Amino acid sequence: MLIKTRGIVLNYLKYRETSIIARVYTEQRGVQSYIVNGVRKAKPPGRIALFQPFTLLDLVAYVSPRGGLTRLSEFRCLRPFRTIPYDMRKSSVVLFLSEVVSRVLREEEENAALFEYLYHALVAFDEQEEGFENFALVFLLHLSHYxxxxxxxxxxxxxxVAFATDANLPATSRPTVLRFQEFEHFFDELLRDEGPASVPNGRVRRELLTILLRYYQLHVENMGDVRSLDVLSDVLAEL
Structure with a gap:
């Protein structure tokens, strides 16, 4: 059976000489893995670019009643990004967020509200010309509600986060509790999302992201460490 669905690329693995296994969050089937043949061939060029993280695709995919790996019959870019591939700051944010999303989304079932959130957030980020310094923080805060x-x-x-970090310490000696309290008002501003938050610099953004990732790890089993945060940190230092 074939289905037509929109999809958001999460990541891919090389498969054999010219193919890949792409992991895609689909509108109709949730997280799916597809064998995509021949996209790593030199000709026609550029097809592998369609499977970069968070690319928005239109798909025609085979569905197996047994689940597991299937194949794509057709695929095309649904909405080409105008700025993300050409702005190092934005592409670093997308690399980081796609790693987080790929670790927390595991369900093979439809979730239309979540798909719409991801789709429209990425489109808005691509269109945003300035003031996107806190996008990763706002994105993850909103995603946690879904x-x-x-x-x-x-x-x-x-x-x-503070009490989980210091779970083995007595209640009277929890230094990180007071330290983390310094960041509460930033999260409150970001949660209200009423305008630009007063996050002063990239160092503080890194601290906020580290705390927020730890919060995610407390709620998502076996989430693991997000390696691309280190890459993003260099970019955050300049924002």
């Missing part, structure tokens, strides 16, 4: 553990306040984030 995943079922969205915080109501900055205090909820910092307390959970």
């Amino acid at each position: 995943l079922g553990f969205g915080p109501d306040s900055g205090r909820q984030i910092t307390e959970q």
Whole structure:
């Protein structure tokens, strides 16, 4: 059976000499893995670019009643990005966020609201000319609500992370609790999303992302470390 669906590329692995196994978050089937033949051939050029992280695709895909790997019958770019591939700051943010999303999205079932959020957030990010310094933070805060553990306040984030980090220390000697409290008001501003937050520099953004990733790790089993945060940190230092 064939289905037609929109998809958001999460990542891919090389497969045999010229093919890949692409992991895609689809509108109709949730997370799916597809064998895509021949996209690493020299001719026609450029087809592998369609499977870079967060590329928006129109797909015609085979569906197996047994699940598992299937193949794509057709694929094309649904909406080419205008700025993300050509702006190192934006492409670094996308690399980081795609790694996070690929680690937290695992369900093979439809979630139309989540798909629409991801799709429209990426389109808006691509169109944004300036003031996108906090996009990764806002994106992850909103995503957490779709995943079922969205915080109501900055205090909820910092307390959970601080006490989990210092779980083996007595209650009277938790230095990170006070340290993390310094960041509560930034999370509160970002959660309200009423305008640009007053995050002063890239160093603080790195701290906020580190805390937020730890919050995710408390709620997503076996999430693991996000390696691309180190890459993004160099870019954040300039924002």
